[in-house]
Amino acid sequence: ADDYVTKPYSTRELLARIRAVMRRRVEGDDDDLAVLEAGDVRMDVERHTVAVRGQETAMPLKEFELLEVLLRNSGRVLTRGQLIDRVWGADYFGDTKTLDVHIKRIRTKIEKHPSDPTMLLTVRGLGYRFEA
Incomplete structure (x- = not known):
């Protein structure tokens, strides 16, 4: 309190x-949260940079925003609806496949083996969870 x-x-x-x-x-x-770190990922929100295992990687704005939401909620399951609302806005009427494509692109940039992710996990039937 x-x-x-x-x-x-x-x-x-x-x-x-x-x-x-x-x-x-x-x-x-x-x-406190200008720089986010979880596992191999380090994100500087103010400078709009992402480093994975010490290597800086380029990330378009929507991927950056999506990764930021996931990092800020590390360990928590975020539903597809929550992620779309936070990144694209509540008035977004597009397909949820857009989210899947962005998740796949982020995985190729941060995971050692994108087809077998250990950080950016799918929670079947719910959404996604970032685990450090």
């Missing part, structure tokens, strides 16, 4: 405390 509000409290006080907590969280996130 970050804060505690005793009863009775005003709506104004509650909203002020919520804003303060959110402000601290946003400020901390920018500093």
